[in-house]
């Protein structure tokens with residue numbers, strides 16, 4: 001793989017930083033120390049849905065296809081992206097697992 005040009009490397013940094021900014025803001029809402037007002041609750045509800053859509057979109061892109069390979073990154077399935085999502089979603093201390101246990 002050829003090295004990135006300085007301009008492309010800077011563009012990638014801007015893109016990464018911009019995405020992290022959005023995730024940071026979502027995290028700040030969750031960790032807000034003050035009492036949540038109704039607007040916070042409404043925004044959190046919409047944000048949960050948006051975060052689930054984000055995870056579903058990534059999982060959809062990294063589905064297995066013929067020969068048990070990821071259709072996006074062509075690595076053996078489950079590819080590292082699916083494994084990373086699995087690691088977070090299925091971690092016992094995460095709310096994803098607790099939520100399913102509560103519903104059972």
Ligand SMILES: [Zn+2]
Nearest residue numbers: 062070073079
């Ligand atoms: Zn993949």
